[in-house]
Amino acid sequence: MSWLGFVLVGVLAYAGYYTLSRVFLKDKKSDAVIYAILFNIVCTLIVGAYACTQGFELLDISAYWLNILVMGVIYALAQVFIFQASKMTEASEVIIISSTRILWAIGAAIVFLDENFTLQKSIGAALILVAVALVSYQKSSKKKKASKSVVAGRVYALLAGLCLGIGFVNDSYILKTADAPSYAALVFFVPTLMTLLIYRPSVSKFKKQLNATLLRNSALLGMFYAIGILASYTAYQKGGDASQIVPIGQSVVILTVLFSVVFLSERDHLARKALGTTMVTLGVLLLI
Structure with missing residues (x-):
C-alpha cells in the first residue's frame, strides 16, 4: 500500500x-477516568508491540525527565x-472544538521555541476561532440542565485542545533525538501512571465498574486510535511528506462530522457545523 x-x-x-467515544461515553454510568486508563493500556500494548518489531529504543530519561513528566501529566x-x-x-x-490544539501548539512554539507568527497564520487562527464560536453558539435552550452539560462538554473539548497543543510542542522537542515508535509507546504508558496518581478517588471504583462491556469498548477505542497513529508513522516511512500528510489528515474533521450525522443522528444545526468544519479545515491548512 502507498503512503x-x-x-x-x-x-x-x-x-x-471520535465517533465511538461519543457512542460509549454518552451513557450516564460511564466513567471517563476509567475509560482513559483502559484506553491508554490498550494503546501501550499495541504501539509498544509495534515499536518492539521495529527495534525498541528507550529514551534517555535522565536528559528528558522533565519533558516526560510534563508529557505524562498533559496527556x-x-x-x-x-x-x-x-x-x-x-x-x-x-x-471541531478540540481542533484548537493547533492554535495552542503555535502559541507554545512562539513562547518556548521562538517561532514567528505570520499574517497567514493569523488568518488561519482567526478562522479556527470563528469556527469554534460558530459551532458553540446557542440562542436558547429548552432544557437548562442539558444546556449546562453541553457547555461543560465544550469546555472540556477546549481544555483537551489546550493540553494536546502543549503536548505536541513538548513531543517535537523530544523527537529531535528520540525514536518515534518507541516514544509513542511511552506517550501512552506514562499517562496511564499519571492518571492513576491524579485521579485516585475514581481509581477506587475501578473493580466495581470493570466488566466485559467496558473492556470491549476500551479495547475498540484503543485499537482505532493505535491504528491511526501507526498508519500515520507508516505513511511517513513510505515516503509521504508532512506537507502532504497533514492536509489530507485534517479530513478527519470532515469525516467525523459526517459519521456523527449518519450514525449518531447529530443533525441539529447542520449548516453551522458544515461551515465550522470548512473553516477549521481551511484554518489548519493556513497554519501548517
Whole structure:
C-alpha cells in the first residue's frame, strides 16, 4: 500500500475513534477516568508491540525527565478531558472544538521555541476561532440542565485542545533525538501512571465498574486510535511528506462530522457545523 493509503486508513481510524467515544461515553454510568486508563493500556500494548518489531529504543530519561513528566501529566488530563467532552456533547462538536490544539501548539512554539507568527497564520487562527464560536453558539435552550452539560462538554473539548497543543510542542522537542515508535509507546504508558496518581478517588471504583462491556469498548477505542497513529508513522516511512500528510489528515474533521450525522443522528444545526468544519479545515491548512 502507498503512503496515501496509510494516511486514509489513519483518517478512518481517528474518525472511528471520535465517533465511538461519543457512542460509549454518552451513557450516564460511564466513567471517563476509567475509560482513559483502559484506553491508554490498550494503546501501550499495541504501539509498544509495534515499536518492539521495529527495534525498541528507550529514551534517555535522565536528559528528558522533565519533558516526560510534563508529557505524562498533559496527556493524562487530555484523554480524560476528551472522554468527558464526548460524554457531554456531540462528537461533531468535540472534533471541531478540540481542533484548537493547533492554535495552542503555535502559541507554545512562539513562547518556548521562538517561532514567528505570520499574517497567514493569523488568518488561519482567526478562522479556527470563528469556527469554534460558530459551532458553540446557542440562542436558547429548552432544557437548562442539558444546556449546562453541553457547555461543560465544550469546555472540556477546549481544555483537551489546550493540553494536546502543549503536548505536541513538548513531543517535537523530544523527537529531535528520540525514536518515534518507541516514544509513542511511552506517550501512552506514562499517562496511564499519571492518571492513576491524579485521579485516585475514581481509581477506587475501578473493580466495581470493570466488566466485559467496558473492556470491549476500551479495547475498540484503543485499537482505532493505535491504528491511526501507526498508519500515520507508516505513511511517513513510505515516503509521504508532512506537507502532504497533514492536509489530507485534517479530513478527519470532515469525516467525523459526517459519521456523527449518519450514525449518531447529530443533525441539529447542520449548516453551522458544515461551515465550522470548512473553516477549521481551511484554518489548519493556513497554519501548517
